[in-house]
Amino acid sequence: MSTEDPSHETAQGGDSFMSHLIELRSRLLRAVGTMLVVFIALFIYPGASVIYDLLAAPMLASLPEGTRMIATGVITPFMVPVKVTMMAAFVISLPVVLYQVWAFVAPGLYRHEQKLALPLIISSSLLFLAGMAFCYFVVFKTVFSFIASFAPESITPAPDIEAYLGFVMTMFLAFGITFEVPVAVILLVRMGIVTIAQLQQSRGYVIVGAFIIAAVVTPPDVVSQFLLAVPLCVLYEVGILLARGIKPRSEEAKTETPDSTS
Numbered sequence: 001m002s003t004e005d006p007s008h009e010t011a012q013g014g015d016s017f018m019s020h021l022i023e024l025r026s027r028l029l030r031a032v033g034t035m036l037v038v039f040i041a042l043f044i045y046p047g048a049s050v051i052y053d054l055l056a057a058p059m060l061a062s063l064p065e066g067t068r069m070i071a072t073g074v075i076t077p078f079m080v081p082v083k084v085t086m087m088a089a090f091v092i093s094l095p096v097v098l099y100q101v102w103a104f105v106a107p108g109l110y111r112h113e114q115k116l117a118l119p120l121i122i123s124s125s126l127l128f129l130a131g132m133a134f135c136y137f138v139v140f141k142t143v144f145s146f147i148a149s150f151a152p153e154s155i156t157p158a159p160d161i162e163a164y165l166g167f168v169m170t171m172f173l174a175f176g177i178t179f180e181v182p183v184a185v186i187l188l189v190r191m192g193i194v195t196i197a198q199l200q201q202s203r204g205y206v207i208v209g210a211f212i213i214a215a216v217v218t219p220p221d222v223v224s225q226f227l228l229a230v231p232l233c234v235l236y237e238v239g240i241l242l243a244r245g246i247k248p249r250s251e252e253a254k255t256e257t258p259d260s261t262s
Helices: 006-062 076-108 117-148 161-178 181-190 196-201 203-217 222-243 249-253
Strands: none
Touching (some): 006 117, 076 117, 117 161, 117 181, 161 222, 181 222
């Protein structure tokens, strides 16, 4: 007959839950603190206005010479550059944010999986930045020039800075997530959710889905949709190639147990 006290087990479970909440709060504070420090540094130098001017450069290059963007709100000229600086701070702090997420879940993983932390953090950060860079240097220039070519001569385009910010953030997020496809494919194979054969058989669905996603998140023009859908399909194939060298977790888990000492 067991002599263990059920109330003692309940107390231990409660203590464990509270310790996880405390650790989660600590990780969140570190991530937010890092972003706040970077934001303050960027706000001081080079300054929010300079950062926004850099973001607006692709649009200004497509407008007629001498044309400037407009601000229709009273506080918009102040708030929009601040939001852009916050976005820049998040991007710069992304490796730290991803590390804090990984550090929180790492104790429940196997030792060999914990070794994937650094490669995943670096690759995820670089791929997201690569997606944003591709959007900024290639997509914006192409799309804005394409749209400007259709503007009648009787119209002088003068985009609103708040609307432009919303558009830019949507596009950055779409391309940043798109460039994370290889990491997602590798993780799906690693976790045993899908196999290489299943991924290969799903190519047709991925292509159709890529163009549907592109049609939803990009402007209603063929150029921007094409520039999002094609990289998504290409990166899907890259993910399949890289995943060939990855063994499913279930195959290695037979000889290992989760590391609870980290």
